[in-house]
Amino acid sequence: MIRHIEISLESQHGALLRVLGTIERRGWVVRAMDMDSQGNDAQTLRLKIERSRHHSGSFDTLTRHVTKLFCVRQIGVSTTQTDECAIVETSASPHAHMAAVATGAPA
Amino acid sequence: MTKTSPATIAKAPLSNRFTGAHMLISALEAQGVEVVFGYPGGAIMPVYDALPGSKLTHILTRHEQGASFAADAYARVSGRPGVCLATSGPGGTNLVTGLANAFMDSVPVVAITGQVARPLIGTDAFQEVDIFGITLPIVKHSFIIDDPDKIGEIVAEAFAIAQSGRPGPVLIDLPKDVAAAIMTPTPTPVAQKEALPILIRDDYEHAEHLIREARRPLLYVGGGVGISGAVPALRNFIARTGIPVVATLKGLGAVPTDAPEFLGMLGMHGSRAANLAVQNCDLLITCGARFDDRATGRLTGFAPNARVLHLDGDPAEIGKLRAADHALPGNLTYALNALHPGILSIDTWQGECSHDRVTHAARYDAPGDKVFAPALLKTLSERAGDDLIVTCDVGQHQMWAAQHCRFVRPEAHLTSGGLGAMGYGIPAGIGALYAEPDATVITVTGDGSIMMNIQELATLKRYGLPLKIVLLDNQALGMVRQWQELFFAGNYSEIDLSDNPDFAALARVFGLEAMTITTRAEVPGAIDWLLSCKGPALMHVHIDPAANVWPLVPPGADNHDMMEER
Known part of the structure; x- marks a missing residue:
């Protein structure tokens, strides 16, 4: 099963490794990727991934694990299982307020 | 200290x-x-x-x-x-x-x-x-x-x-x-915990409907309850509903182990009453638990007739291994306090669970005069009182502690649950004593595990930490030996530890008090001695090298297919 996923990442040390590692450890294989910058503090990562044949974890579970990462701002997923890249569903990371916490602003 | x-x-x-x-x-x-x-x-x-x-x-x-x-x-x-x-x-x-x-x-x-x-x-x-x-x-x-x-x-x-x-x-x-680097001091912000989401009323009404419809509901409680501070809410929910409870290894203590609704730990070394309840329930209310393989056995055979209502602080756990019929991701305390399903018709089910709890209760009348570790741990935990904290290593002794010790709060049982790391027990005892200096902290360890971090005996001595160590010595890597006996045709490979050092002497060299016992008759006096020690102490207990942990769900089996002592 091929799926497409688009991830908005904080530009911070290890962010790319953290996302790719999570995807692979959760039983998916990266088939293609590209990344570009959204200015100095963010990057957009587009991935074409396929579930490992030895793994049965759902795509929904994978996206929830990726969304949990603190370097992830937003994630978009395709709703189809085809090669067409149609990113239509997005969700914001629940951690968007963390910078405010760190600077002492109200959460 | x-x-x-x-x-x-x-x-x-x-x-x-x-x-x-x-x-x-x-x-x-x-x-x-x-x-x-x-x-x-x-x-x-x-x-x-x-x-x-x-x-x-x-x-x-x-x-x-x-x-x-x-x-x-x-x-x-x-x-x-x-x-x-x-x-x-x-x-x-x-x-x-x-x-x-x-x-x-x-x-x-x-x-x-x-x-x-x-x-x-x-x-x-x-x-x-x-x-x-x-x-x-x-x-x-x-x-x-x-x-x-x-x-x-x-x-x-x-x-x-x-x-x-x-x-x-x-x-x-x-x-x-x-x-x-030389720098100018600046004020540091104080960390604030991120609040977990709270769901809307409709989510709870559907959950209450599922609970009301059920005739055989069961609470499956994991470590998430203690982590999130939801213990009072869970206990109140049980008091309101009377729903029977099973717990994972990390969920032990969320409900007192001597509470009438508590059926024991489920899973590979769970109690028969707990595992039968899971297999027979029609609604599994999963509360801060994650369907770990040691708890579920063969996943497709786990709670085969049950709907699943899943409450968890981590949305990524919902549906990860078992689909939920309804989920309440978010704040566990809020969710448990919000659930008021009303009067339930579960008298028959409660009776079955109580009957199984009594009928399949652990026995402590093993024949012979060798020290019977389950009985020793049961008595020791009962004698230690409500401020007991048990820190475990990993192996047979860990499972005996989980099965037989009395725990009245989640913090009473510190164990390496997910990783299963030998060597956790003694350093965990050190950490527990700094967190709660007045607690009675007991490390239950084995002759394999203690050698993984034995150097920390010097830390106990240095800081005068009154850790009480119970070393259950079967002169082997006992859990591996048990599996080789049961599942590898008795082909014992690299499990012999019969050349162990004299652990009591070793402890004394580090500056601890120590004693060794070998027979059942010595147990009461040894427990008295251990509980009366003011500083770090080690009780070295020789147990039967052939002793096994029972019951046992074999790998790949359903939880009701438990092996019992032969």
Whole structure:
């Protein structure tokens, strides 16, 4: 099963490794990727991934694990299982307020 | 307990100038940190130079793994992040098992590692390893501090992340030149925990409908209940509904083990009553649990007739291994308090569960005069009282402790549940004693596990920590031996430990009190002795080398296919 996923990442040390590692450890294989910058503090990562044949974890579970990462701002997923890249569903990371916490602003 | 303050064992700092290391210490103080567990070395030396005179009590363990396990246990008991310190290279790599342990069991730990100076990173410098990269899969998040001005902000963020949502370990890697940089003190923000979402009323009404419809509902309680502070809410929910309860290894204590609704631990070494209830229930109310393979046995055969109502603080656990018919992701306390399903028609089911609990209760009348470990642990935990904290190593003794000890709160049972790390017990006892100095802390260990971190006996002596160690010695790696006996045709391979040292003598060399027993008749006196010891003590107990842990669900089997003692 091929799926497409688009991830908005904080530009911070290890962010790319953290996302790719999570995807692979959760039983998916990266088939293609590209990344570009959204200015100095963010990057957009587009991935074409396929579930490992030895793994049965759902795509929904994978996206929830990726969304949990603190370097992830937003994630978009395709709703189809085809090669067409149609990113239509997005969700914001629940951690968007963390910078405010760190600077002492109200959460 | 004697606390040796760093000021009494170290000279004054070499420099009075304010450095990045001072900023780090100040930031830790701002987060309310009182105790840190660690081990110094080259790259972390600026931090150790800044420690004397601070408000932090530093506990010098004899191995960084001990520091990481102690920080883990401190966090589990205190509910506040545990902090460990290590230098670069081997210091950091020695923390790895402890970080993995905290990650698997969702424990808030902040680990701070020294790193070589920024210009040396990537040059294969002395004691340089990429600890950031090594630990990526086993931390909730991690930082490399590349600017002294970011120290306070990053420390605050690390504490916020470690505690928020599903807790976990956070690593801060601090290059030596950043720690040594002269800087101006700045105020440090205080970390705030991220609040978990609270659902709308409609979500609860559907959950209540499922509970009302059920005739055989069962609560399946995991470590998430204790982690999230939802124990009172859970107990109130049980009081309102009378629904029977089973617990995972990490869920033990959320409901007192002697409560009438409690059927025992489920899973591979669970009680028969608990496993039968799971297999026969028609609604499994999963509360802060994650369908771990040790709990479920063959997943497709687990609770085969049940709908699943899943309550969890971590949305990623919903549907990960077992689809939920309805889920309440978010704040567990709020969810449990919000559920009011009304009068339930479950009298028959409650009767069945109670009957199974009595009929299949553990027996303590094993024949012979050798020490029967389950009976010893049961009696010891009952004698120790409600302030008992048991820290376990991993193996047969760990399962006996889980099955037979009396626990009245989740903090009473510290065990390496997800990772299964031998060597956890003694350093965890150290951490527990700093979190709750008045508790009766008992480490239950085996002759294999104790050797994994035996150097921490020196830490017990150094700080006068009154840890009570029960060493169950079967002269073998008992759990491996049991599996080789049952599933590998008795082909015993590399499990013999019959050349063990004299553990009581060894403990005395470290400065502990110690005694050895070999027969059942000696048990009452030994328990009296252990509970009366004022300082660190070790009770070395010879048990039957052939003793096994029962019941046992064989790998790949359904939970009702339990093997019993032959």
